Amino acid sequence: MSSSPTSLLDLSTNSLGSAGETRARITGFAGEVSIVERLQEMGMHHGMIVQCLGRTPFKGPLLYRMGATVVALRNGEAQCILIQTL
Amino acid sequence: MHTNSNPLEIVALVGAPNTGKTTLYNWLTNSKFKTVNYPGATVEYAIGAAAERLKADYLFMDTPGTYSLFPKSSDEEVTLRALYEHHRHQKVKKVICVVDGSQLERNLMLAEQIHAAGFSMVLVVTMSDLLRKNGMKLDVAALKNKFNSPVVLFDGVLGEGLMKIVDELKLLKVEEKDPKHLKTWSAEKIQQQSEILRDLAAQAYGHVDAAKIYDPTARIDRWLLHRFLGLLFFFLIMSTLFSSIFWLAKPFMDMIDKGFTWTASEILLLMPNSLFSEFLAHGLVASLGAVSVFAPQIFILFFGIGILESSGYLARAATLIDRPFSKVGLSGRSFVPILSGFACAVPAMMATRNISSKRDRWITNFIIPLMTCSARLPVYALLLSFLFKDQPAWKPGVILALLYMGSLGIGAVVAAMLNKILAKSEISMFMMELPLYRFPRWRVLLQQSFARSKGYLFRAGPFIFVFAVIIWAGTTFPNYSEENGAVKMETSYLGRIGHAVEPAFEPMGVDWRVGVGLLSAFAAREVFVSSMAIVFNVTSDDEETQSQGLLSSMQKAQMPNGRLLFTVASVSGLILFFMIALQCMSTFSVAVREMGSWKFAMVQLVSFNVVAYILAIALVQGLRVIGVA
């Protein structure tokens, strides 16, 4: 089942450690160019499977796992990644 | 030992952060330190000759971690410059591209760019021990074909693969023409490349899922980054670090103190009643002792920060702190520089280079000198042990912890003010990779912390020596035969000068002797302690150890008007002064260099010292008004 593209930010707002981690596939990028470039250089790209691990305390950055990596992204950064939930 | 007269060929190590670049560099050059990416470890590129046993005529160059050849932070600009510009050395033509074996999918992009730029490359895949442990076998041939370059698996723990890397370097052919600068890749190009590289990584891994290497780390993070428990762990870890500076160091400090006391008394026994032995014992030994006593504390601080860094926790701490920091115009990326500011502002300011936003970096650099650096530690320790003389050790420990937090608080206030004043221009980025948790390599860590603590002692050493001579001679002559110590002091050269500047220090509740100490602290903060040791130790009776003697003569010291000199009020004023004042010329010069601006450094220097002076006076007078002497 797939839905229309949304941003990674919509994937989950669960706090870390709670159940219900969701997975999605990256479908593209949008927004601030320098952020998008940096995300891509860090190895995020079209077709990659991303899993949201949840949010850190104080409404802090969100944690995303892709392959053998976890990155912490701020809301604005996560928003630049377009996804399709799986 | 090279045979030809040409300068040695230079080989650059390039790779993303945390891929094991510095570890490989240390193996190649046989250097012991800098292994851990301690804040500031790879900030300037390090260059070292090949280890003797490799029998290779190369210079190796370690560069700051970079994700691409299109720099986004000044750290990455350093890497780019190191690759393309060379004054003293030859041009870089051979590159060792370091990729993490568990992160091929992401790390190969840099390899592709280095290849495209025309560098001759050996692709080194690190963490081969982790791959083996997880039953993964890389299809090396696939990587070789793609980049048309040799590929070597390397185990950074045991050094397996080292000789192979050197052999491949020797076989590597170098193009006649220089490597070219790459034009920034378009989004389409990056997209297209990343698809190719993803397929390549998948092919290299075969059917094994590389992601499972991260599973144990992810389990730990469920606790350490948990919404509530994560904060609890953060405070536990940080308070353990800073409180251990006091309780763990205590026995070692006592030992050192006894050692210096013994030396001084032996000197006086061997050569009684001579000016020279007087100088040695009460001048030199006393002042060196007063500062060396704090070496264990500084060692523990360096060691503790080293553990946090090499275990991978600092990246988590930065993530936890990002949100609160962003409220005052900083980002989580400012955390590591600020934390290392608790050791020393100099490497801390250099560590700000991987903050990509200029504004964040400006604010971070501005507040770093406010952090309780290791040179302040001896000063606080002396003043606190005076305030809490004959009381349980946990009390000064708690206050010290509060002072550490207080400096963070002052930093936050200043940052918030700057955040209001400075124009908001660019976007601030965080985007932090959380590396695998690892066990620190204890031996390396110990060696490194020893080297850093030694550096601390030797850096301050010359100043301590010079001021020991000046202050001892200044307080001894011309009336060196005077029996009454107080009279001798008052009529001494330094005493006369001191009286001239005394009015400036009187509002702070201190006399000329402390004033002289404060002025000498501008050479290095810890000189304050050695100055106090000379000025106040001259009359100590030799029953006690030096530090006890210093404390009891401080207790008895009086102002000209008969009031006690060191009171709760005046000592608090001194502490507040030291918290804010910028009394470190190395910090000043590194600020000029890092910010490329005299103005920045001057504003910092003047405003910190003026504010420190005014606030200290306000505190002392305020306390007196409410009846605290």
Ligand SMILES: Nc1nc2c(ncn2[C@@H]2O[C@H](COP(=O)(O)OP(=O)(O)O)[C@@H](O)[C@H]2O)c(=O)[nH]1
């Ligand atoms: N297990 C394992 N750990 C390694 C290896 N190489 C480096 N490390 C560890 O990985 C971390 C990062 O290494 P470092 O050399 O500082 O990376 P740099 O940031 O690229 O310079 C350190 O904790 C090293 O001890 C390796 O081959 N195997």
